[in-house]
Amino acid sequence: MTALDQLADDIRNAHHIAVLSGAGMSTESGIPDFRSANGLFTGKRSFADVVSIDYFMDDAAGFWAAFREIFKIKLAGGYQPNAGHAFLADLEKNHGKRVSVLTQNIDGLHHKAGSDEVLEMHGSLMGATCLFCHTPHDLAWVQQHDVPRCRSCGMVIKPDVVLYGEAVPLIEPAFELATQADLLIVMGSSLEVGPVNMIPLEARRAGVQTALINLSETRLDHAFDVRIEAGIGDTCRRLGDLLA
């Protein structure tokens, strides 16, 4: 039995599937791995220094200028879901599965594809919120103003992306969902970023079947029952055929 057949079987047998998705899920929609923007700041400030709550608090205008550049704010919202996102939405809509998507991505594409249960563990580029009065603002507002301010109180608003130095608010529910599922599939994550990379280890300890679809090897390959080294879209199209 090939790994792909095995994974198709696991999906067939599972009622509740947790999916942990990373940057590799989005690259096929044309979205760059934002971390590679590091090069922009050679010498002075690292990615983690710039995309941080400290920098936002210290110099909100400087923060927003850099943030816009790194995350290509002008383009945000224009990307479309790919075959991988569509496959997960389809498992829910047409195969009767409960699919809990735990994503490291901030592009909103799982929502756009129609997945119902999405935990954006690193937040979202699709909006910004006032830390003072908590008024939410949408992407259009952020795109219209160089240094976006709260429409209610005038304070500079913070992007809904989880910044370095901020807690990852959804990490506990993510661990819970992953350890309660029948199957955990990691898609397009190199599992380099903690604490998210601990999720598959915990799931496996809890007796959950685990699968990894990624273009290259990871340091945590040993934590998976099934490993597929291939692109997400291609793999998901083939899985879709096997499940049809």
Ligand SMILES: [Zn+2]
């Ligand atoms: Zn406000």
